[in-house]
Amino acid sequence: MAVVYYTPIDSKTSINDIQKISYQLLNKIIEKEEIELETYIPLKVHFGEKGNYTYIKPEYYMGIINFLKDRNIKSSYIETSVLYGGNRNKSDLHLQTALDHGFNQLPIIFADGEQGEKYAEIEINKKHFKSCKIGYEFLKYNQLIVISHFKGHTFAGFGGAIKQLSMGHASKGGKLAMHMGIKPKIINRKCKQCKKCLLQCNENAITIGKKSFIDLNKCVGCGACVSSCPHKAITITTVKGVLNAIFQGKNFGEKIVEYAFAAQLHKRNIYINYAVNITKGCDCEPRKMKPVISDFGILISTDPVAIDKACYDLSKEKGKTFKGLHQLDYAEKIGLGSQKYNLIEILNNNVD
Ligand code: SF4
Ligand code: SF4
Known part of the structure; x- marks a missing residue:
């Protein structure tokens, strides 16, 4: 059975405590599970889209960075560029966004090159993929610390370690x-012509008017517009109808799992999930979002399925x-990890 270590926090927990908890949870799992550390361990992170305010800020990571520094382990941030337009779809823009969001503690690697060409x-x-297109630079490392923000996601339902492994490691083609x-x-x-969705679409795929529509030739299926509509006027569908949409939604979940499987093959990763700022939409959405539940903790595991299941539960x-x-x-089912886990709660003042 997989083990997930967990320290509860709430919105009043200070950044200092979050850093201390992160440091000590990492220490705990390494000691308890006798994890051998590589001499270079990148941190897989998400820099947050410009205009998003609920992504995990770099201050949260300082406990992890200090932990590695104390053991003379080199590190960097590692990320891939996104599929759609906006401020993270090329490495130069993405770098600027990362720096604007305060990610200046470590060098930054874009694993899939300037715009997704290196994989x-x-x-x-x-079932869905014979092979997966994974950012080329990931291949250089045997071990990563995969840091995920646990929250909702328009198509996947929720996003955590599995999503960070899949969408976060795939090149644009992937x-x-x-x-x-x-x-x-x-x-x-249902459309009230408020035009809020227009602000979300970097592909200019949406036309709002007497007859509002989405140009499917331009749309890349990022999903940002769906959760932005306050009137639930945008739905996930396919050209073949609702039944197909349900089928595609299920397929999407399976596809991200297969990519996650590819991304972690032959690696000895450590997964950290921050269950804070738990919004309905993901950190790719360039807008302010309110949390749907209160912050509940920081979790760590070597099993990406167990840690996501624990967050889900x-x-x-x-x-x-x-x-x-x-x-x-x-x-x-495909062997990415286990839904059965032993949750070991470590209270903040008991972490030593
Ligand atoms: S689809 Fe939704 S967000 Fe877009 S204009 Fe219509 S009501 Fe507003
Ligand atoms: S899913 Fe919505 S926001 Fe994304 S590209 Fe398509 S129309 Fe634009």
Whole structure:
């Protein structure tokens, strides 16, 4: 059974305490599970889209950075560029966004080159993909600390370690392969023509008017518009209808799991999930979002499925049941990890 170490926090927990907890949770798992550390361990992070305010800020990572420094382990931030337009779709823009968001503590590596051209095909021979396009630079490292923000996600239901491994490690071609088949549609009778969705679409795919519509030739299926509509007028569908949409949604969950499987193959990763600022949408969405439940903790594990399942279960206890359970079932089925876990709670003042 997988082990997940967990320290509860709340919105009043200070940044100093969050850094201390992160440091000591890392120490705890390494001691307890006798993890051998590499001499260079990049931190897989998400820098947050410009205009998003709920991504995990770099101050949260200082406990992890200090932990590595204290052991003379070299590190960097590592990330890939996104599929859609905006401020993270090329390495130069993405770097500027990262620096604007305060990520200046470590060198920054863009694993898939300037705009997604550098990747390796990782063979997995699974249901949806025979091979996956993973950012080339990831291949250089045997061990990463994969840091994830646990929160909701328009298509996946929720996002945590699995999402960070999959979408976060895939090159643009890989991201496109996962999104393929998912397209949003505007329900005209619900559309109030408020134009909030226009601000989210970096592809200029949305036209709002008497008859609002999305140009499927321009849309890359990023999903940002869906959760931005206050009137629930944008729905996930495909050209073939609602049944197909459900099918594609399920497929999307399975596709991200297969990419996650490819990304962690032959690695000895450590996963840290921050369950704070738990919003309905993800950190790629360039807008302010309110949390749907209160902050509940920092979790660490060597199993990406167990840590996500633990976050899912704790969210449910807090009153928020996310969609997307199928991704965990499928992840367990293909051998990415285990949904059975032993949750070891380490109180802040007991961490030593
Ligand atoms: S956000 Fe929703 S209601 Fe507003 S214009 Fe877009 S589709 Fe219509
Ligand atoms: S999903 Fe929505 S926001 Fe994203 S590209 Fe398509 S229309 Fe634009």
